[in-house]
Amino acid sequence: MARYEPAEIEARWQKAWEDARIFKAERDPSRPKYYVLEMFPYPSGRIHIGHVRNYTMGDVVARFKRATGFNVLHPMGFDAFGMPAENAAMANGGHPKDWTYSNIDTMVEQMKPLGFSLDWTRMFATCDPEYYGQQQALFLDFLEKGLVYRKNAVVNWDPVDMTVLANEQVIDGKGWRSGAPVERKELTQWFFRISEMAGELLDALDGLDDWPAKVKLMQANWIGRSRGLQFSFGVVEPEHGHDRIEVYTTRPDTLLGASFVGISPDHPLAKELERHDPKVAAFCTEARKGGTTEEAIETAEKLGYDTGLKVRHPFDTSWELPVYIANFILMDYGTGAIFGCPAHDERDFEFATKYGLDIIPTFEPVEGDYPKGAYVPAKTDKVRWTRGFAWDELATGQDAIDAAIDFCESKGVGQGVTKFRLRDWGLSRQRYWGCPIPVVHCETCGVVPEKKENLPVELPYDEGGKPIDFSIPGNPLDRHPTWRDCACPSCGGPALRETDTMDTFVDSSWYFARFTAPRATTPTVAEDVDYWMNVDQYIGGIEHAILHLLYSRFFARAMHICGHLPEKSKEPFDALFTQGMVTHAIYQTTKNGRPVYHYPEDVDLKDGRGYLKDGTEVEIIPSAKMSKSKNNVVDPVAIIQQYGADTARWFVLSDSPPERDVEWTAAGAEAANRHLARVHRIASEIAETGEAGAKGPDEPLLREMHKTIRDVTLGVESFGFNAAIAKLYAFTNTLSKSDAAPAAKRQAALTLAQLMSPMTPHLSEDIWSLLGGKGLIAEAPWPVADESMMVEDSVTLPIQVNGKRRGEITVPKDMPAGEVEKAALAVENVQRALDGAQPRKVIVVPGRIVNVVA
């Protein structure tokens, strides 16, 4: 009998698919398309088991959609620019380009044995000049439409990577990649005008029905829309021409509780005062430093400097308020100036207490005592107004805010405005290994865009024959002897190239569109994007919920404006699925108070405990994120060698819901492998039995078969892969125990192979061919469940008494409710539960349940 030899059959079927070219995607308007995409990997050099899970999910979708009649596009590429390549060059010498392309080769080599139904002919890396040249073309188009611009800005400077970071890339005050505390620096930078689309990017989230609510919420919070009142205070004795201070507030209803005005140390007025008064300058310098770490912000003291200036309250010009420079006011939100209402804001309360300012409540609780400190109820709570000016005595905060804005507008005191937290996306990076920004700086013409026919502006590989020295900090392009020199595209005179390159998030913001025409000499091709876009199913990690997905949504809109994407692609991802991680236990002992981590192969597991070879017990920390330093990384290449790709694919889908983390265990992988061998054995036996053999009724087996088709189809469609696999286990058990006729068993085994084929394509192909299936299973149409085959004559109904299960009856499927009721009441245990009482009511849900109410 044929044994299950994954190494042999996987290579064989991969070759068969390749020879038949069945995964090559061709535009075909006569067929419905389906575009499934997994977030493409960074070429770190090795594939990770998390990649296996991500791409297996995509492959299940791709193969399933192909079997259900779709023309499927399922591409793969590499997000290939970025710091690690430069770091590697710094650490080990060599060139980022060589390092990157060699890693890509290795990873492709590691991915191919997994048997993904990818169209490899469309593969590209974002560091290919053919790709980033088109990205430069997009940049020029964006520039023309005003979607990208240059400005002088205080930026987040990463002192380790020596580059600028976007706000989104600063996490807890540290660089997202280097982890170094971020510094503030003023530089001239390129920015994408994403904030102009903030409102649209927020509103359009509502239309993304097939995105996880969680992701939409995270984006909504990030964009951060607020509605408030913007107005100005008149300065009593203006200095240096600042006669008004413009403030923004989301709580105009507390205007009569104002006790001071605060401005940011970066506010123009503060800067003006700073120039004239060294004491102000000293304070501002100190305040600007601030701490950037989470702790520093948490414990930071509110510091203020009384400027001596006074402003008039807009409703009572005899009422004067002091003006403070305060360290907790941010220049880049709102107007950089606020009015403080200590009674209803915790920060203002702290500040007012410290500097002895008035605390004037404008409302109090409807019942109960006025609390200590600042009283900040939810905006939806009703409160009693004591110093209100435009609303009922009892109103919610929100109603009061709306009324206050209306009132102020009618009195000519400011206007209602909507503000967003989202700021423009700074894209300049002072790095070598990125897409060059295609502009030149000309002494006579200024900043001039490069001509499109001169694209790509290619990165220099060396320095005039000498290798670039990456071990010097800073940007090699900036110090390159010749690369910067060029002719001005406008006047032809001598000019210098921009030496900044683009943030790598730019590269990943449009690759999905490029896959539809990866070799085109324009960024996209209308026929191809019209046909293939949008991405029907996008799959990736939740860690990209904000940055990558928000940037891509912006890019899609910007590309639409420039004519590179159709209207329908303004939201490029129709459905999004965020998968969980693959985790693995850490095995740890302690030596001299320090943890020692042990490799899984050095630990024997017995009854849930782990022991080293010498008998020492190890501590098991379950479900930990894989990390090289913790020795708990599972290498897909080793797994494939040991068990085959199908086992790896089956296991990463089987144990947990796909959106949740799954723990890799050796026992689990072993079990998955055993099961696949069992399926292979059962199928082989059926194949060898031929048409002879014992005969029993076929109906039970076929009924289960059709139910399994229904359940697995539903499971695959709804990303319930683990549940679908459970049904496949159950059906395998049914098949193995069945005494149905050989023909029925053969049909059941063929169907089983088909239902498994998205997950275990090689094994399924092999079984298909063993049993004489027609052609390749990869091209066979998906089986359809036959409703009529699932009907059973009798049905077992549970009987509840007051909602508790007390027994069951088996009755003919179409027995009238009255008779079902009679039969249910006759059950001995039901009578006992009733304890002589008359049932008050009996609810019969046909085919479902009987509930007796006593």
Add this chain to the structure above:
RNA sequence: GGCGGCGUGGUGGAAUGGUAUACACAGCAGACUUAAAAUCUGCCGCCUUAUGGAUUGUGGGUUCGAAUCCCACCGCCGCUACCA
């Protein structure tokens, strides 16, 4: 601090408001075997004697009926944070 999510056996988990614990792991017993591996069969949440009973973090509510819907609390996790 703010926003959100999740709590079901020893473990991963299943369950359109309708038989809670499917399926798998681990464990136990048996068959086959000289033995082992592999394979096959059975048992396997809790209390209880088979019968039966209680049970989905805790407490309430809605409902004929709640793991599922609502409220409060406890615990864990994620995101975010001086955003006016």
